[in-house]
Amino acid sequence: MVQTKIKVTNLNFYYGSKWALKDISMEIKSNSVTALIGPSGCGKSTFLRTLNRLNDLIEGARLSGEILLDGENIYAPDVDVINLRKRVGMVFQRPNPFPMSIYDNVAYGPRIHGIKSREKLDEIVERSLKAAALWEEVADRLRQPALGLSGGQQQRLCIARLLAVEPEVVLMDEPSSALDPVSTLKIEELIRVLKEKYTIIIVTHNMQQAARISDYTVFFLNGEMVEYDNTEIIFTRPRDQRTEDYITGRFG
Amino acid sequence: MASTTRQGFQQSLEDLQQNILRMGSIVEQVIAKSVECLVRQDARMAAEVVEGDVVIDEMELQIEDQCLKLIATQQPMAKDLRKIAAGFKIITDLERMADYSVDIARIAQRILETGQPLIKPLIDIPRMAELAQVMVKQSLDAYVREDIELAYTVARADDQIDMLHNQVFRELLVFMMEDPKTITQATYLLFVSRYLERIADHATNIAEEAIYLATGERKELND
Numbered sequence: 001m002v003q004t005k006i007k008v009t010n011l012n013f014y015y016g017s018k019w020a021l022k023d024i025s026m027e028i029k030s031n032s033v034t035a036l037i038g039p040s041g042c043g044k045s046t047f048l049r050t051l052n053r054l055n056d057l058i059e060g061a062r063l064s065g066e067i068l069l070d071g072e073n074i075y076a077p078d079v080d081v082i083n084l085r086k087r088v089g090m091v092f093q094r095p096n097p098f099p100m101s102i103y104d105n106v107a108y109g110p111r112i113h114g115i116k117s118r119e120k121l122d123e124i125v126e127r128s129l130k131a132a133a134l135w136e137e138v139a140d141r142l143r144q145p146a147l148g149l150s151g152g153q154q155q156r157l158c159i160a161r162l163l164a165v166e167p168e169v170v171l172m173d174e175p176s177s178a179l180d181p182v183s184t185l186k187i188e189e190l191i192r193v194l195k196e197k198y199t200i201i202i203v204t205h206n207m208q209q210a211a212r213i214s215d216y217t218v219f220f221l222n223g224e225m226v227e228y229d230n231t232e233i234i235f236t237r238p239r240d241q242r243t244e245d246y247i248t249g250r251f252g
Numbered sequence: 253m254a255s256t257t258r259q260g261f262q263q264s265l266e267d268l269q270q271n272i273l274r275m276g277s278i279v280e281q282v283i284a285k286s287v288e289c290l291v292r293q294d295a296r297m298a299a300e301v302v303e304g305d306v307v308i309d310e311m312e313l314q315i316e317d318q319c320l321k322l323i324a325t326q327q328p329m330a331k332d333l334r335k336i337a338a339g340f341k342i343i344t345d346l347e348r349m350a351d352y353s354v355d356i357a358r359i360a361q362r363i364l365e366t367g368q369p370l371i372k373p374l375i376d377i378p379r380m381a382e383l384a385q386v387m388v389k390q391s392l393d394a395y396v397r398e399d400i401e402l403a404y405t406v407a408r409a410d411d412q413i414d415m416l417h418n419q420v421f422r423e424l425l426v427f428m429m430e431d432p433k434t435i436t437q438a439t440y441l442l443f444v445s446r447y448l449e450r451i452a453d454h455a456t457n458i459a460e461e462a463i464y465l466a467t468g469e470r471k472e473l474n475d
Contacts, residue, residue, distance in 0.1 A: 243330075250257060
């Protein structure tokens with residue numbers, strides 16, 4: 001039985017007077033990969049960012065509707081946003097490791113959350129780097145600066161950093177668009193493995209990537225959710241003509 | 253929303269369909285000729301059918317390459333993908349039809365070699381061949397125009413061919429019972445009828461592909 005991890009109901013989002021998300025309702029399943037696709041400016045990244053309240057920081061942004069994480073409203077007044085972002089982590093388009101050592105990058109989150117024991121931190125760092133499929137490449141140089149890693153390694157380091165705080169949901173905003181093809185495939189393989197433990201939502205402009213790695217695909221257009229279905233259906237026989245036109249490259 | 257962004261790709265898809273149609277029209281002619289050489293007892297025409305098969309095999313490979321190239325370079329999705337996938341299967345069906353036609357022409361050659369005149373004037377078999385040709389043409393039109401109605405028309409014609417095949421079978425059975433000397437030729441003719449029935453089944457497959465292309469749904473028309 002597939003369980004719902006996130007339930008979105010009648011979500012509307014405005015940047016000032018711009019209506020960026022229009023009445024979105026959907027359920028995101030646990031332990032699955034959901035891909036968000038659509039042309040630039042369609043609202044997919046905005047939607048992604050509503051899921052861990054990253055849009056809160058934007059001046060003039062306004063939101064209505066409801067987003068439930070495991071049945072709890074993440075926009076309720078008593079929600080601890082820091083804790084929410086620990087549960088719902090994010091990986092960005094460009095790898096953004098901190099200018100510190102590989103070890104300290106991964107240990108950063110756990111330290112903030114109060115873990116001081118050296119032993120415990122060592123264990124978390126090793127486990128997280130292994131989970132991000134990076135351990136073997138960096139095990140002998142944990143003290144070296146993270147910025148000396150390749151782009152693909154940096155991105156996996158960012159994923160390790162995220163996994164170190166044991167999130168439940170991982171949001172990815174075009175995580176491989178700045179990477180070479182081999183690094184991209186490594187990230188994709190990683191996503192496939194990670195979904196066993198986490199719920200993953202990914203924004204991608206790469207249609208083949210969405211088709212390869214996701215279980216569900218959502219097509220956004222002009223702030224609307226046009227179609228949401230099993231990935232296989234979206235890419236072989238979408239129901240909506242606009243989805244068809246987009247994925248066959250007729251526009252966008 | 254017509255293609256403004258992928259004109260080159262659009263053109264390639266149209267070329268692909270044109271090539272499939274061209275292959276289809278050659279196959280139609282071969283079906284007609286194979287039965288005609290049998291009816292007319294024309295050895296030269298039979299040889300032409302047998303020798304012409306390489307051309308069709310060549311076309312199949314060429315179109316297959318075209319499909320593979322589009323898949324490899326264009327990452328087709330949705331209807332584009334279905335169009336190419338259907339094309340892939342259609343050319344296999346067409347190639348099989350041509351093989352059956354060659355088999356029919358070979359039978360015409362064998363009957364000629366026996367020196368025995370036709371045991372009866374052929375009526376139902378040419379009718380089957382005509383019907384099969386129409387089915388091939390209509391199924392391919394259904395594919396190119398994404399015309400579901402036409403695809404169903406093909407399926408109905410297939411029922412008619414099956415009926416004719418049964419009729420031929422019973423008739424030949426009577427001949428064989430009455431006069432054992434007809435057994436060899438009657439058996440050959442039974443094969444011909446069977447091959448035409450198979451050709452019609454392949455046309456029905458193409459009609460199924462046309463429905464899949466148009467709707468994304470799999471429909472079983474052959475039963």
